[in-house]
Amino acid sequence: MSRESPLSVAAALTVPPLDRGSVVAGHRGLTREVLWVDIMHAPAESFVRAGDLVLTTGADIRQPGVRDFLTFLLTSPAAGVVVSPPPEAAFGELYAALGPLADRHDFPLVHLPWEVAFSEVQRALLPLLTTSGQDAHVQMVIGRRERDSADWPGRAEAFANALNALAASAGVSVKSSVTDDLVMSHFSSPPPAATVSALVASARQRSGIPDDLASWVLLPPDQGHAVTVASSATAPTPDGPVGPRHFAEVLRQHPRSMATVLETLQPLIDYDRTRRGQLVHTLEVLLNEATNTSAAARALYLNRHSLLYRIKLIEELTGLSLKNPADRFQLEVSVRVLQLSAAGVDRDLSFEGRGQ
Incomplete structure (x- = not known):
């Protein structure tokens, strides 16, 4: 369960796979206590909390808002920031620009290789965190x-x-x-x-x-999000031609299926709710466009670089890869069932590859 003593940034950096990270600046702040492990990109002002160990792929300071986002983090009460820049990002320029600020504020700035999944870091660290406060509650x-x-x-x-x-x-x-x-x-x-x-x-x-x-x-x-699970005994008998909606409805009415949907999409739902993000919508559009990133970027009014950031975040949070057919199938089914559950059984949903 939890550790008897607080988890410091230095201790967190000894836990695989975060042990593959290297401290770039802010070494004097390695004794800061980690209270939670969060993934964010921008903005941070309304969401970062004292003790957050922030994981981010936002590393290209030539992209709009990235420098301001990281500058705010380095002067915030967070525990530290772990940056996992994509291979094409000019992260040398980033560390040269922001390293002195991290040193001045004793704020740990950590570089983590791109291939390390944030979901694995969260999975390894969250069980080690000490529950803070005498009045802390659990949902x-x-x-x-x-x-x-x-x-x-x-x-x-x-x-x-x-x-x-x-x-x-x-x-x-x-x-x-x-x-x-x-x-x-x-x-x-x-x-x-x-x-x-x-x-x-x-x-x-x-x-x-x-x-x-x-x-x-x-x-x-x-961190919770309630999902109503109906009894499988109430699953409807299809009237007329059987289509994707009927399959999704059968799954929606099955408790184990809904538990799997919850397991799959809950990290994205929580992120969207707490970060005002659009990861679930991005995933819907991406699947509607048969994972064609150019078409999805146009539908979402994003540049391709921004869409690739969102895709990496979706894969990190869910632990699933859109390049893996089995993982992609799980995401597709989960999204369709969630759409049906959100819309209600009386609403006629269309699953014919079009933008939402």
Whole structure:
């Protein structure tokens, strides 16, 4: 679960895959405490919080707004910034321009190779963070399977049942669901972090789930997003010709399918909600254009460089690659089901490759 002591930037840099990063400037600030790991590009003024370790691909200071964005970060109360510039970005110019500012403010500026996925950095660091504040509360617990195991479904179900029973006895309401890789427990009213930690520890002990089988993350209320899951028994019988809408509707009504959709798209939904972003819409348009980046950029009124930034962020947040057919299929299905869920069953959705 969480560490007993705070996680410093220096300690975070010893955790794979962030250990592949190198400190460019601001070495005296490596003792800053990391309270959260966030991914952002711009703007930052309304969103950066004290203790945020900010991950960004925004590194080309010749692009509009990038210099201002990074300058603000280097003078903010964040813990540090990890820059992962694309190969074509003039990051040498970036570090020469902003390194002195980072040194002056004792603000760690870290270079991370482009090929390292931010999603892997978040996945490695979030379980190590100490819950801050005596009044911190938890909305959701996520256990992620860390290795192949034939008995994962049984273990995860046993954990979920144990947690539900323990929570009920403590007067706490929780609903859990299990997928091939996750066990997700959502509390209707966020209990104190100490209560949730105790419940999870007891449930793990009762279910006998091995320590190395899953990693666990506690999410505060502002990280959650409720999705209503209907019973699979209510799935409609298609009237007339069967089309993509009918398949999406069947999936929408199935709890495990909706859990997978949530798992797949939740990072993008959260990012859009907290950063005023358009990652879900970008993904929709990109898929509608058969991942043709030139056509998608025109539809979104973006230059190609900006679209490539968004695509990298989508892949980092979801851990899926649009170049991989299986990953692309998962994203396509998830987007279509989410569209249907958002529109409602009475709205006639069209999935015929056109911009939204």
